Amino acid sequence: MQQRKMDRISELTRIARERDLTAEEQAERQALREEYIREFRSNMKQILDNTTVERPDGTVEPLRGIKH
DSSP states (O other), rough: OOHHHHHHHHHHHHHHSSSOHHHEEEEEEEHHHHHHHHHHHHHHHHHTTTTTEEOOSSOEEOOOOOOO
């Protein structure tokens, strides 16, 4: 996610602490949050897909059994 979008999420959160957000601001914040979560999950899935486990006997195998 671009830094400016993350900054906007933070800005909207600060505004929400001071006053009620308008309907447009609420929709924008929700859309930005959903985009952030989608990208986070995608990145985490890539990390888990590329993670291996080294057993005490020295064998290395991919991490399995994780539901995506």
